[in-house]
Amino acid sequence: MDRRATWLLALLAAGLLPLATDALGQPYYLAFATRIAVFAIAALALDLVLGYGGLVSLGHAAFLGIGAYSVGIWSSHGVTSAAVHWATALAVGACYAAATGIVALRTTGVAFIMITLAFGQMLFFLAVSLKAYGGDDGMTLWQGARLGPLDLADDRTLYWVALAWLAAFLALGRRLVAARFGLVLRGAKSNERRMRALGFTPTRHRLAAYVLSGAMASIAGCLLAHATDFVSPSYMGWQRSGELVVMVVLGGLATLHGAIIGAAVLLALEEALAGLTVHWMLILGAVLVVVANVSRRGLLGLGATSRGPR
Amino acid sequence: MTPRLRARGVSRRFGALVAVDGVELDVMSGEVHAVIGPNGAGKSTLLGILAGEVRPDAGEIFLDGQRVTGLDTARRARLGMARSFQVTAIVQDLTALQNAMLAVIAAERGRIPGLGRPAMADPTLLAAAREALRAVGIEGAADVAAGSLAHGAQRQLELAMALVGRPRVLLLDEPTAGTGPDEGRAMIELLRRVKTTPGGGPSMVLVEHDLDAVFALADRITVMAQGRVIACGPPEAVRTDPLVRAAYLGDAHR
Numbered sequence A: 001m002d003r004r005a006t007w008l009l010a011l012l013a014a015g016l017l018p019l020a021t022d023a024l025g026q027p028y029y030l031a032f033a034t035r036i037a038v039f040a041i042a043a044l045a046l047d048l049v050l051g052y053g054g055l056v057s058l059g060h061a062a063f064l065g066i067g068a069y070s071v072g073i074w075s076s077h078g079v080t081s082a083a084v085h086w087a088t089a090l091a092v093g094a095c096y097a098a099a100t101g102i103v104a105l106r107t108t109g110v111a112f113i114m115i116t117l118a119f120g121q122m123l124f125f126l127a128v129s130l131k132a133y134g135g136d137d138g139m140t141l142w143q144g145a146r147l148g149p150l151d152l153a154d155d156r157t158l159y160w161v162a163l164a165w166l167a168a169f170l171a172l173g174r175r176l177v178a179a180r181f182g183l184v185l186r187g188a189k190s191n192e193r194r195m196r197a198l199g200f201t202p203t204r205h206r207l208a209a210y211v212l213s214g215a216m217a218s219i220a221g222c223l224l225a226h227a228t229d230f231v232s233p234s235y236m237g238w239q240r241s242g243e244l245v246v247m248v249v250l251g252g253l254a255t256l257h258g259a260i261i262g263a264a265v266l267l268a269l270e271e272a273l274a275g276l277t278v279h280w281m282l283i284l285g286a287v288l289v290v291v292a293n294v295s296r297r298g299l300l301g302l303g304a305t306s307r308g309p310r
Numbered sequence B: 001m002t003p004r005l006r007a008r009g010v011s012r013r014f015g016a017l018v019a020v021d022g023v024e025l026d027v028m029s030g031e032v033h034a035v036i037g038p039n040g041a042g043k044s045t046l047l048g049i050l051a052g053e054v055r056p057d058a059g060e061i062f063l064d065g066q067r068v069t070g071l072d073t074a075r076r077a078r079l080g081m082a083r084s085f086q087v088t089a090i091v092q093d094l095t096a097l098q099n100a101m102l103a104v105i106a107a108e109r110g111r112i113p114g115l116g117r118p119a120m121a122d123p124t125l126l127a128a129a130r131e132a133l134r135a136v137g138i139e140g141a142a143d144v145a146a147g148s149l150a151h152g153a154q155r156q157l158e159l160a161m162a163l164v165g166r167p168r169v170l171l172l173d174e175p176t177a178g179t180g181p182d183e184g185r186a187m188i189e190l191l192r193r194v195k196t197t198p199g200g201g202p203s204m205v206l207v208e209h210d211l212d213a214v215f216a217l218a219d220r221i222t223v224m225a226q227g228r229v230i231a232c233g234p235p236e237a238v239r240t241d242p243l244v245r246a247a248y249l250g251d252a253h254r
């Protein structure tokens, strides 16, 4: 199937989904699809730094937290404008990414993983300490967010909004990695020495990618809060960061759309397996090991190998 | 005349080992200056110090009279210092063309390259990159992953990337090392063409083991042993220098 047809089909499926869940009387699946879109945004954002930049961030859930608390804190003060929530999340997420990125990007490899993890945990405990905003227990959002005439408390509206953000970020991400910027990022991932000898300062490009990625993932955090009407520190636990890494690797690194597939597959697996057995983590682990061993390029690689090597 | 590139008393130790010991080096504009010496003499370390990748413990580096000792590799590259490495440094998983594109992008001196049009659809960028490949004769391999190129072609690609943007100084670490005899000859021929570029070629510091290459290209030769310069002069003088013969040439080049 050629690429354009695949994209059209995906778009069509996404467009028809609300009708299907209505017809089947299964609104739960619409909410589930929204959840996939939300995590797809976060995974896509992570793929920018992980896949293209080669930077294993184990602290990306922090951005989900920043987004969620942007919604939560504003809402608890009666501000229900999604535009305000989003603008706050973008600004705070970008600033947090810039501040932590400058420090973390002094290192690479395992040290980078540890530093991003540490920053993520710092933010986690900051959220726990916010007693006014629910502390450990988190807080329920009693008022749904609105965007002009749109009521984001409505499942179907939120689905479209999440999908629109995903489409916008996918388009932006693709544009970015195809531009000179993406080429420089990939060059630096593969041979930093050569890039420096050419006159590049790869840290700058990595920081730009990291800040952009953080801002994108923060929007996912907003949408997560809109979808659950709840925020809590658990949104930014390190396990969540690990899940995002798994989504990207599972779908296929440095592809962007692989991150979307990885998010969908991981969430679906969790959903299906958790219903079957309490040992679902075990089965999930086995699936991941198999995929990682069969294809270095994730699930997308499985499809590609059947069509012969690149 | 101010030398294009000048090293003044540079030293570098690794633990107890003095890898480079008070080296003086002048490279004039357009000169090909070979640096020879046995393995472990400190040639690669010296090149690293010149390029800004290795920090000297003592000494200064000047480019056209301007002190660059404190500048990092990227800054020196932007001032016109290009290099190749003893172990070829190219971006293995990008194509040869994309490697050349990176060199062109670097030479554009752009800010953080932005959201412009896709790089692979930018005719100016593509044309400049193809031209760079053509200059070293590997335009036919444009779409091959750089890591899959033959060793000689990888070295040529590295040279192509270094030549983009017409550097003032070219630092070459054993450009013929590990290549077959034909590839080696092709590289020497290529370097000769670079040297005679119309309008003046770059100054070159050529670290090389293959003495045929050295005597074919060099205007002057500096001989190193155990971190020190033991001789410097035109090829004929160096060839007959008894110290050099004892330390390095042995009986091989009588």
Ligand SMILES: Nc1ncnc2c1ncn2[C@@H]1O[C@H](COP(=O)(O)OP(=O)(O)O)[C@@H](O)[C@H]1O
Pocket: B014, B017, B019, B037, B038, B039, B040, B041, B042, B043, B044, B045, B046
């Ligand atoms: N990073 C390093 N750490 C420790 N020793 C080094 C390092 N780089 C080079 N050396 C040592 O310095 C000496 C000079 O090395 P090098 O400059 O590579 O010599 P050459 O290029 O002339 O063969 C060698 O003894 C080498 O082992």
Ligand SMILES: [Mg+2]
Pocket: B043, B044, B045, B086
């Ligand atoms: Mg060497």
